[in-house]
Amino acid sequence: MTDTSPYSGGCHCGAVAFTATGPLRDVLACHCGQCRRTSGHYWAATSVPLDRFSVTRDDGLVWYRSSTTATRGFCRRCGASLFWKPEGEERMAIAAGAFDGDPPFQLAGHIFTGDAGDYYAPEGPPPAASTPPGTLQAACLCGGCAFELPAPAGEVTACHCHQCRRLSGHYSASFDTDEAALVWRARRTLAAYRTPGGGTRGFCDGCGASLWFRAADGAFSVEAGVVSAPTGGRLAAHIFTAEKGAYYHIDDGLPRSPGA
Numbered sequence: 001m002t003d004t005s006p007y008s009g010g011c012h013c014g015a016v017a018f019t020a021t022g023p024l025r026d027v028l029a030c031h032c033g034q035c036r037r038t039s040g041h042y043w044a045a046t047s048v049p050l051d052r053f054s055v056t057r058d059d060g061l062v063w064y065r066s067s068t069t070a071t072r073g074f075c076r077r078c079g080a081s082l083f084w085k086p087e088g089e090e091r092m093a094i095a096a097g098a099f100d101g102d103p104p105f106q107l108a109g110h111i112f113t114g115d116a117g118d119y120y121a122p123e124g125p126p127p128a129a130s131t132p133p134g135t136l137q138a139a140c141l142c143g144g145c146a147f148e149l150p151a152p153a154g155e156v157t158a159c160h161c162h163q164c165r166r167l168s169g170h171y172s173a174s175f176d177t178d179e180a181a182l183v184w185r186a187r188r189t190l191a192a193y194r195t196p197g198g199g200t201r202g203f204c205d206g207c208g209a210s211l212w213f214r215a216a217d218g219a220f221s222v223e224a225g226v227v228s229a230p231t232g233g234r235l236a237a238h239i240f241t242a243e244k245g246a247y248y249h250i251d252d253g254l255p256r257s258p259g260a
């Protein structure tokens with residue numbers, strides 16, 4: 001039987017909401033450099049024809065032309081990476097992590113795996129950590145935000161909490177660093193989103209890239225996807241797995257925690 005159910009979703013702050021009518025295409029995870037900077041790790045999306053998609057709240061919606069062939073939609077208030085629209089195709093790719101509940105789609109494959117970050121593998125255990133230069137370079141897509149930080153990235157933690165899933169579009173991956181050691185090269189489009197838990201999330205409001213998170217207690221982490229390889233990082237653990245999406249599995253053998 002064909003699934004003609006309506007599915008809803010939106011960004012984290014509520015300023016962007018959408019509906020998509022089934023059937024929803026299975027989910028593809030994209031490891032290209034643009035998806036990695038936008039999401040802060042890598043991006044995963046379903047796709048629907050435009051006539052089965054509608055934006056029901058667009059107060060925060062901004063479109064960024066990320067290449068000659070596509071635009072990306074994100075929320076300028078919270079930075080959630082929501083949509084990817086290929087030119088000349090009557091369809092919308094929608095972040096799997098942005099949906100309410102668990103629609104009946106499954107992660108069906110990985111694309112642009114040659115551009116994956118060096119701190120994880122698209123499938124299976126992460127490779128050994130690389131040897132980075134003394135300084136890591138981080139940047140958004142549009143160039144409005146760029147900074148340097150001391151190497152190596154070290155232990156990278158994947159977070160599957162509801163907040164990270166909404167904001168990244170899939171789930172997040174970040175590493176702790178000393179905020180005072182960041183050297184900003186550009187920050188004319190740096191925006192901050194105050195999260196309900198008292199944290200602050202830094203993102204680019206020109207292109208939607210996820211940059212960093214400062215917890216309520218001051219602990220500071222950088223999104224691994226915005227850092228150029230070699231990072232000297234290695235994915236080490238998964239947290240908040242009790243909140244993970246039903247459409248993907250964790251298959252890398254790393255330690256998991258249902259909470260923090």
Ligand SMILES: [Zn+2]
Pocket residue numbers: 011012013014015016060075076077078079080
């Ligand atoms: Zn938002």
Ligand SMILES: [Zn+2]
Pocket residue numbers: 140141142143144145189204205206207208209
């Ligand atoms: Zn940017």
Ligand SMILES: [Zn+2]
Pocket residue numbers: 159160161162163164165172240
């Ligand atoms: Zn999280």
